[in-house]
Amino acid sequence: xxxxxxxxxxxxxxxxxxxxxxxxxxxxxxxxxxxxxxxxxxxxxxxxxxxxxxxxxxxxxxxxxxxxxxxxxxxxxxxxxxxxxxxxxxxxxxxxxxxxxxxxxxxxxxxxxxxxxxxxxxxxxxxxxxxxxxxxxxxxxxxxxxxxxxxxxxxxxxxxxxxxxxxxxxxxxxxxxxxxxxxxxxxxxxxxxxxxxxxxxxxxxxxxxxxxxxxxxxxxxxxxxxxxxxxxxxxxxxxxxxxxxxxxxxxxxxxxxxxxxxxxxxxxxxxxxxxxxxxxxx
Numbered sequence: 001x002x003x004x005x006x007x008x009x010x011x012x013x014x015x016x017x018x019x020x021x022x023x024x025x026x027x028x029x030x031x032x033x034x035x036x037x038x039x040x041x042x043x044x045x046x047x048x049x050x051x052x053x054x055x056x057x058x059x060x061x062x063x064x065x066x067x068x069x070x071x072x073x074x075x076x077x078x079x080x081x082x083x084x085x086x087x088x089x090x091x092x093x094x095x096x097x098x099x100x101x102x103x104x105x106x107x108x109x110x111x112x113x114x115x116x117x118x119x120x121x122x123x124x125x126x127x128x129x130x131x132x133x134x135x136x137x138x139x140x141x142x143x144x145x146x147x148x149x150x151x152x153x154x155x156x157x158x159x160x161x162x163x164x165x166x167x168x169x170x171x172x173x174x175x176x177x178x179x180x181x182x183x184x185x186x187x188x189x190x191x192x193x194x195x196x197x198x199x200x201x202x203x204x205x206x207x208x209x210x211x212x213x214x215x216x217x218x219x220x221x222x223x224x225x226x227x228x229x230x231x232x233x234x235x236x237x238x239x240x241x242x243x244x245x246x247x248x249x250x251x252x253x254x255x256x257x258x259x260x261x262x263x264x265x266x267x268x269x270x271x272x273x274x275x276x277x278x279x280x281x282x
Contacts, residue, residue: 021261024090027083028259042083046132049076053126073126077113080129084110087264096278097264105131155245162241170205170234177201177227181220189216205231258282 029035055061056069084106088094097103109132112125178198185191190213191200200213204227215221259266262280274281 020090020092023086024259024261027086027090028261028264031258043133045076045079046129049073049080049129050127052076073113077110077126080106080110091260091264092262092280093278096262100264102132102266103264151246155242159241159245163238166237166241173230174198174201174205177205177223181215181223184220184223185215185217189220190214201227204228205234207231207235 025032026034026038030039052069052072056066056073061069087097087103087106091097098107105128109126109129112122112128115122115125175198178201179194181200182191182194182197185197187193191197196213203210203213204224207228215224258272260275260278260280260282262275263278265275265277272282
């Protein structure tokens with residue numbers, strides 16, 4: 001005879017899961033009125049924070065305004081700290097969210113203010129909060145932009161090995177040309193060391209051309225001309241690599257704005273029922 005399934009009274013249903021699910025809808029989801037209002041308010045505070053940090057560095061601002069800006073910076077940091085803690089509490093796997101892209105950005109958005117207590121001026125790093133504005137694509141339900149971002153991400157991942165080989169080749173050229181220029185020009189013409197000559201090679205190869213160091217001998221000028229011409233071809237290589245990958249990249253399925261309640265992962269397919277990272281039910 002099979003045993004009956006255990007029955008729990010209604011009051012014994014785990015309340016933790018209930019309020020965590022409600023908190024997740026408000027903090028992470030943008031499909032509900034509460035969640036949308038929360039995200040819009042958050043984006044507004046981020047914009048105000050970026051503006052306050054930027055204005056604080058203007059020297060013509062009066063000391064009184066400087067104090068108000070500093071106070072608002074701390075107030076916004078406390079708000080973002082509470083929000084970060086709520087995000088960790090709202091997911092069942094807080095460490096997974098903390099290690100995600102937005103989790104790291106959320107943490108970096110509050111650390112500089114506390115770091116400024118030890119390192120004066122560190123609060124200027126708070127402008128990293130601008131990265132949090134990427135959530136506007138989810139808030140405004142611009143799923144098509146999320147889909148195109150996934151295509152771009154796939155193209156960059158597919159071309160990373162080719163670009164790595166390309167960068168190693170460029171570094172090799174920089175070392176060789178820098179060494180030759182040091183021998184050809186020498187300290188008398190501003191090439192005081194091989195590292196300085198390598199710096200000149202990078203500036204010339206990238207067609208930046210600061211002009212703080214320039215070759216004076218005919219042989220050095222001829223080599224510089226070759227480096228300049230080579231620079232135009234080098235600039236086009238990574239662009240061509242990524243463009244080719246974009247042309248052949250398969251377009252993914254439509255992306256939804258739903259966030260995993262377990263690890264906080266985003267960018268799921270529109271018909272996905274489980275998280276693409278941790279496998280939790282959506």
